[in-house]
Amino acid sequence: MLGAGWALVVLAGHFTDGWTGLYAYALEQNKLQCWDFNPSPTTPHITLWIGLVGGAFLSLASHGTDQLTVQRLLSARSTRDARWALIGSGFVVLVQFALFLLIGIGLAGFHASSPADATPTENTVFADFVVNHMSVGVVGIILAAVFSAAMSTLSSSLNASASVLIHDLLPGGTAHRDERHLLAISRGATLIFGIVQMVIAIVAAGRVSDTSVVYLVLKIAAFTSGPILGIFLLGTFVRGAGQASALIGFFVGLATLFATMFCSDVNGLWYTAIGSLVTLGVGWAVNRLIR
Numbered sequence: 001m002l003g004a005g006w007a008l009v010v011l012a013g014h015f016t017d018g019w020t021g022l023y024a025y026a027l028e029q030n031k032l033q034c035w036d037f038n039p040s041p042t043t044p045h046i047t048l049w050i051g052l053v054g055g056a057f058l059s060l061a062s063h064g065t066d067q068l069t070v071q072r073l074l075s076a077r078s079t080r081d082a083r084w085a086l087i088g089s090g091f092v093v094l095v096q097f098a099l100f101l102l103i104g105i106g107l108a109g110f111h112a113s114s115p116a117d118a119t120p121t122e123n124t125v126f127a128d129f130v131v132n133h134m135s136v137g138v139v140g141i142i143l144a145a146v147f148s149a150a151m152s153t154l155s156s157s158l159n160a161s162a163s164v165l166i167h168d169l170l171p172g173g174t175a176h177r178d179e180r181h182l183l184a185i186s187r188g189a190t191l192i193f194g195i196v197q198m199v200i201a202i203v204a205a206g207r208v209s210d211t212s213v214v215y216l217v218l219k220i221a222a223f224t225s226g227p228i229l230g231i232f233l234l235g236t237f238v239r240g241a242g243q244a245s246a247l248i249g250f251f252v253g254l255a256t257l258f259a260t261m262f263c264s265d266v267n268g269l270w271y272t273a274i275g276s277l278v279t280l281g282v283g284w285a286v287n288r289l290i291r
Helices: 002-013 019-028 048-064 067-073 079-110 125-133 138-169 179-205 213-237 243-263 268-290
Strands: none
Touching: 002 019, 002 079, 002 125, 002 138, 019 079, 048 067, 048 213, 048 268, 067 079, 067 138, 079 125, 125 138, 138 179, 213 243, 213 268, 243 268
């Protein structure tokens, strides 16, 4: 975050009047528009409704049912501390998003006068600026911070995947295995998931260079987070809902997301809401039929 803040200071210095020039550019190019009330679900922009509804379901899924976040909440001393951590993260992320949006405005202004063929792609523009336009020493510190943040996120996802495999999918469970055996299986699973992630990253790198990586990540993640959130809501609010209704709801929700992706132009940030609501609705209907 300190590195990002310093990058914004350097960006502002490239404008003729510094911060005043950055602000003037943002006003001139209409970069400070905060509200978009367009109700269409197919608009490619992030509207108020996507933020309120789609964002709410996305946050419920990522912070309520995702093992990646849950394993961090379990490190809190109490449920109360975990709740405060969730609330606090909301304010921190708000500040973080505002900072990077300002950096985005600065980068747009910085490259406005550059030749089209010299402007980096959407996914590499910030990294290009850090490497090529910031002072020696600062570049090393920022790159080290980026790698550190990436490693912490990757290690969490690898650990979550290995944990789910061992506790939920391992034939026979963990009851009759000693700790040494489980540790060996966990290490092997972590290695395998790491290789899988690297292969996916290498393949994807050559295919999505012109598309926002952040948008693609959120869009793809909805195929699991949406139906899983639907199952969580089903188990929480529907009395007596069993495995059959949950599984049927899950697969119908997944099929609906595939149909939405390939047969419509719905904004991908709606996918989590669509998947969870379809899973919940179908699960509830199947549970009623069974009962």
